[in-house]
Amino acid sequence: MRIALVSEHANPLAAVGGVDAGGQNVHVAALAAALAERGHEVTVHTRRTAPDQPEHVSAGPGLTVEHVPAGPAEDLPKDELLPYMPAFGAHLARRWAERPPDVVHAHFWMSGLAALAAARDLGVPVVQTFHALGVVKRRWQGPADTSPPGRVAAETDIARRAHAIVATCRDEVSELLRMGVGHERIAVVPCGVDLELFRPDGPIAPRGPAPRVLCVGRMVPRKGLDTVVRALCRLPDAELLIVGGTPRDDEAVRLAGLATACGLTGRVHLLGSVGRAEVPALMRSADALVTVPWYEPFGMVPVEAMACGVPVVASSVGGHLDTVAGCGVLVPPRDPRALSRALLDVLGRPELRASLAEAGRRRAVTRYGWPRVAARTESVYLDVLAGRGARVAVAGG
Numbered sequence: 001m002r003i004a005l006v007s008e009h010a011n012p013l014a015a016v017g018g019v020d021a022g023g024q025n026v027h028v029a030a031l032a033a034a035l036a037e038r039g040h041e042v043t044v045h046t047r048r049t050a051p052d053q054p055e056h057v058s059a060g061p062g063l064t065v066e067h068v069p070a071g072p073a074e075d076l077p078k079d080e081l082l083p084y085m086p087a088f089g090a091h092l093a094r095r096w097a098e099r100p101p102d103v104v105h106a107h108f109w110m111s112g113l114a115a116l117a118a119a120r121d122l123g124v125p126v127v128q129t130f131h132a133l134g135v136v137k138r139r140w141q142g143p144a145d146t147s148p149p150g151r152v153a154a155e156t157d158i159a160r161r162a163h164a165i166v167a168t169c170r171d172e173v174s175e176l177l178r179m180g181v182g183h184e185r186i187a188v189v190p191c192g193v194d195l196e197l198f199r200p201d202g203p204i205a206p207r208g209p210a211p212r213v214l215c216v217g218r219m220v221p222r223k224g225l226d227t228v229v230r231a232l233c234r235l236p237d238a239e240l241l242i243v244g245g246t247p248r249d250d251e252a253v254r255l256a257g258l259a260t261a262c263g264l265t266g267r268v269h270l271l272g273s274v275g276r277a278e279v280p281a282l283m284r285s286a287d288a289l290v291t292v293p294w295y296e297p298f299g300m301v302p303v304e305a306m307a308c309g310v311p312v313v314a315s316s317v318g319g320h321l322d323t324v325a326g327c328g329v330l331v332p333p334r335d336p337r338a339l340s341r342a343l344l345d346v347l348g349r350p351e352l353r354a355s356l357a358e359a360g361r362r363r364a365v366t367r368y369g370w371p372r373v374a375a376r377t378e379s380v381y382l383d384v385l386a387g388r389g390a391r392v393a394v395a396g397g
């Protein structure tokens, strides 16, 4: 198949760990590569963010990244990109009129807007993955949500017009059903993990004798890092490593201040973002990986830690209910006391850590390898092309 992936803000070639560069970049890069590996011709269309970015970049056999001119050729917050989506869609329409793809897979709601506009007259089916839903973001962030005001209505419209919706977890299915999407057009295909990179054996980042708790992710309030700092106050000798963002981010400054106020100077280390290749060694050096966001559309980080054989403590939200439940420890979000109790248990019981490590690794290997995820995504495309809808398939997370 000729497959067009549309990912307006998340460039698969970009470094991750910044405010707007995280799981979606990793997801689109790995899905595109795994689909190309299966013999498909894959093009990822993403917005041009620097004047010197070439229009086309070959990213491997069968895989091209196309930088779409839409708006200024500079990095912009994703919540400021909506005005440029008509230009983005018009560019796609021109490209696809020359050489239509067999199927389009849009990632994030604004990509869906552009893709549906561009594919309309060509009769090419559009599959949509939201990655995050505006209705959930607004519920949790309230006035702090910087999404354009029309996001929720636009997502409902996209969900109705797309040929199929690929949700990444069962919690998202519930949200989509509440938005009025027919279940026959929803498939659940999780995000994946690179099992070559994230494995129990391999280099281990240096560490001292103190129990080590690790957090990895974008430096934004909803990731709940303040909850982890507060929980650390109740763990007498553990250290906390936080990977992601930069020390200048508002959230990093807030966390550093909180650590000082809690008397944790020297025990909380803000490392900034690190390249993907360095993440597994850091994970392997930890006694526990903690991720306690307020909400989480999927959450690749806990699955990466599971693949490394590292015990996971996660908030009981979103994708974690599929991925971590039963092979990690779930705690309520925004509850430092519950988190510190869970961590005292995990850090104090080597046999519990060993069994969580084994169960997590087994689940990561059996469910979340990218070849398996790509095969399931491909079967959604084939169902759509055959006019069979998406056939909800939720078993196996």
Ligand code: UDP
Pocket (backbone or CB within 6 Å): 016, 017, 021, 022, 023, 024, 026, 216, 217, 218, 243, 244, 245, 272, 273, 274, 275, 276, 279, 298, 299, 300, 301, 302, 304
């Ligand atoms: N990540 C990274 N370096 C960093 C911070 C994060 O490589 O400094 C990666 C992390 O390993 C994961 C992704 O960014 O693959 C974050 O994905 P997740 O789904 O956990 O969160 P999101 O960014 O989508 O909210």
